[in-house]
Amino acid sequence: MSTGTVQNPKTQVIRNMKHDALQLEFTNDNGSALVEGQEVYVKSNGKVAARSTGAQIPVGIVLRGGDDGKRVLVRTYFTxxxxxxxxxxxxxxxxxxxxxxxxxxxxxxxxxxxxxxxxxxxxxxxxxxxxxxxxxxxxxxxxxxx
Structure with missing residues (x-):
């Protein structure tokens, strides 16, 4: 009988991306960290934040997150x-x-x-x-x- 540990891989949030969307970097202006998979919108200052209302026009999802004020990689909905x-x-x-x-x-x-x-x-x-x-x-x- 083994007493080893089970290694759980990191959860994969984004799967099966096949669309030819563009990836762009933006500065995080969310007030907190943005993480992989969060949908973001562009604020009037040109920075991104997590989309929290239906009135905010989404531009994509975060591929590589980061703390507030840092650059994040976004897979945009842009062709x-x-x-x-x-x-x-x-x-x-x-x-x-x-x-x-x-x-x-x-x-x-x-x-x-x-x-x-x-x-x-x-x-x-x-x-x-x-x-x-x-x-x-x-x-x-x-x-x-x-």
């Missing part, structure tokens, strides 16, 4: 990352945005914050002032802004 120019107003990080059908002087698409009733397929993850470059992720689907 592509784009750059655009904020056209008519400042665009906050975390906002649903849409292109307006025009381009700036450098042939970069102009983007605006999606208004109520607009259909959007993009989430801004690095906002900017009018005329400034913004960065956003294209999601594989569409969202109607409430």
């Amino acid at each position: 592509a990352c784009m750059r655009g120019t904020a056209k008519t107003a400042d665009i906050a990080s975390g906002a649903l945005i849409r292109q307006d059908g025009t381009v700036d002087a450098n042939n970069v698409p102009n983007v605006v914050t999606a208004a109520a009733g607009n259909i959007s397929c993009a989430i801004c993850y690095l906002g900017g002032a009018v005329g400034a470059e913004v960065r956003y992720g294209i999601i594989s689907g569409y969202v109607t802004k409430a």
